[in-house]
Amino acid sequence: MKENAVFHNQELTMDRKTFLVGVMAAACLVATSTLIPGTGHAQADPRVTKSMETLKAMTAKLGAPKLEGREAVGGKDAPALYFGTTKINSNFDIVDAVGSEDGKGMTATLFAKDGGEYVRVSTSVPKPDGSGRAVGTVLAGPALESIKAGKSHYGEVPILGTPYITGYEPIKDSTGAEIGIYYVGYKK
Numbered sequence: 001m002k003e004n005a006v007f008h009n010q011e012l013t014m015d016r017k018t019f020l021v022g023v024m025a026a027a028c029l030v031a032t033s034t035l036i037p038g039t040g041h042a043q044a045d046p047r048v049t050k051s052m053e054t055l056k057a058m059t060a061k062l063g064a065p066k067l068e069g070r071e072a073v074g075g076k077d078a079p080a081l082y083f084g085t086t087k088i089n090s091n092f093d094i095v096d097a098v099g100s101e102d103g104k105g106m107t108a109t110l111f112a113k114d115g116g117e118y119v120r121v122s123t124s125v126p127k128p129d130g131s132g133r134a135v136g137t138v139l140a141g142p143a144l145e146s147i148k149a150g151k152s153h154y155g156e157v158p159i160l161g162t163p164y165i166t167g168y169e170p171i172k173d174s175t176g177a178e179i180g181i182y183y184v185g186y187k188k
Contacts, residue, residue: 052184055110062086068082071087073120078121090121110123110180120137125159142155147181150170157185162187163187164188
């Protein structure tokens, strides 16, 4: 009987140790996931997050995204991006509406994938010289690397030489293929 009590006591002690180790492991996991920046919305600016939701909702109302045909935008031949039956190339209604909704200098862009490049086919981002919209220009920099890896990108990014607080998310067609990028951001 005494042996049974000792064994039971050791078993109870072992369960407490196992429990404490489990709690510590869970705490470390939570702390690590909170402190290490990741992709997605972990570090996203609330204005950028809200404007990205607005941009995606506005395009979704039009229908499924697709690339169909080609068209020159800003002097560059690019794929034609559609949401439903609405052609987005050189159509600025949605990108301008996102800026109006924010009311504080938010810009928006819809990019069409063209091979390894992403071309601005609709944008409210101005050209660096102020001579109009930056349509026909291509994505470069850290956001491009994230998108090519199949991930969203949120954070500070230089756009045509000007720092912006941004968000980029892939546009996927009905088959799940990546065909473009949603972008929102404002000057830092």
